[in-house]
Amino acid sequence: MRIKAKIKGDAVQVKVMAKHDMLTYDQAKKKGTEANFITHISAKVNDKVVYDASTSQFLSKDPLFQFKFKASAAKAGDKLEVTWVDLKGKTETDSKEIK
Amino acid sequence: MERRKFLGLSVAAFAALPVLLSATDFRATKPDAWTAKTVEDAIKALYGSAELIEKDVKVKAPKVASNGGAVPVTVQSDIPAKTVTIFQDANPESAVATFELNEYSIIDFGLKIKMKQSGTITAVVEGTDGKLYVGKQTLEVALGGCEG
Numbered sequence: 001m002r003i004k005a006k007i008k009g010d011a012v013q014v015k016v017m018a019k020h021d022m023l024t025y026d027q028a029k030k031k032g033t034e035a036n037f038i039t040h041i042s043a044k045v046n047d048k049v050v051y052d053a054s055t056s057q058f059l060s061k062d063p064l065f066q067f068k069f070k071a072s073a074a075k076a077g078d079k080l081e082v083t084w085v086d087l088k089g090k091t092e093t094d095s096k097e098i099k
Numbered sequence: 100m101e102r103r104k105f106l107g108l109s110v111a112a113f114a115a116l117p118v119l120l121s122a123t124d125f126r127a128t129k130p131d132a133w134t135a136k137t138v139e140d141a142i143k144a145l146y147g148s149a150e151l152i153e154k155d156v157k158v159k160a161p162k163v164a165s166n167g168g169a170v171p172v173t174v175q176s177d178i179p180a181k182t183v184t185i186f187q188d189a190n191p192e193s194a195v196a197t198f199e200l201n202e203y204s205i206i207d208f209g210l211k212i213k214m215k216q217s218g219t220i221t222a223v224v225e226g227t228d229g230k231l232y233v234g235k236q237t238l239e240v241a242l243g244g245c246e247g
Contacts (some may be wrong), residue, residue: 007153011205024213026191039126052199054125056133058190058213060169073203 003096005080011068012023012098014043014051016082018065023080041084045074045098051082064090074098122179125182125197133194136188138221141193145184146231151223156234167240169211174222176206178232182225183208189218189240214240 002017020038028035035057043051050069073082081095107192125145134142141156142149167189175181175218183206195212198204206224217239224232 014230022213024190027209040122040124042122048203049122049201050203052122052201053196053208054123054199055196056192056194058187058192058195060211060213064171064209064211066173066207068205068207070205088201 001082001092001094003082003094005096005098007071007074007076007098010071012045012050012071012074013068014080015064016041016043016065017062018084018092019062020084020086022057022059022061024065026090032079036087038063038084038086039052041082043067043080043082045078045080048073050074050080120246123199125199130169132197134192135194136192138188138193138219141186142184142231145194145197145225146225148231151231151233153233153235156222156224158220158230158236160220160233160236160238161171163239163241164214165241167206167214167216167242170219170238170240171209171211172236173209174206174224174234175208176222176224176232176234178206178224179208179227180204180232181227184223184225185210185212186221186223187212187214187218188221189214189216191215214238216240 004015022037025035037057051067078098079095083093085091132145157175164170184197186193219237222234
């Protein structure tokens with residue numbers, strides 16, 4: 001996962017790029033394999049949830065997630081932790097210091 | 100001994116609870132919304148109503164997307180809200196993502212999505228007042244993104 005998190009004014013701006021094929025049911029059928037895609041992604045800082053999304057097969061391959069949250073939840077140097085889970089139950093967690 | 104064993108087990112069970120207790124998995128709680136074929140059906144399945152107020156929700160996407168495999172979409176709004184959901188009508192099913200909000204949230208979400216053909220992206224903001232606000236953006240897709 002690639003994560004960028006930066007405080008700008010009252011908000012923390014975040015960009016997350018997850019590495020995932022995001023294979024739709026149609027694509028999987030053509031390839032003769034099973035569909036698999038990220039179904040949930042969330043981010044937290046200091047045990048506070050700051051991003052939470054239930055997702056479908058229609059995100060791009062290696063999906064990009066951009067979001068902002070209120071800077072009251074964090075300060076520079078805090079760690080932003082991002083976790084995703086896919087249809088097959090695989091999870092990946094990564095974290096990055098907020099600049 | 101039996102009691103001690105039981106206590107040990109219950110501690111282990113607590114430790115195994117998911118960390119994100121406040122998060123809702125909308126795929127599990129509203130399964131019909133993710134298989135609905137039209138945007139209207141998906142909105143009804145997710146929110147129980149399709150009565151939409153068309154204001155104060157901004158959907159940004161390119162007018163013409165050269166690559167349907169990764170169409171950048173941004174949804175912005177200042178409405179105090181519980182959830183935000185993005186739909187489109189270019190693919191076999193319409194739901195793309197549901198965001199759950201809390202006191203730290205700012206509605207400014209960007210995603211890259213797949214679109215098989217030209218269509219309309221619809222974003223629904225579920226206000227804390229219980230009303231549904233909607234914004235739309237229609238775009239052309241030059242090269243479809245679900246072909247492989």
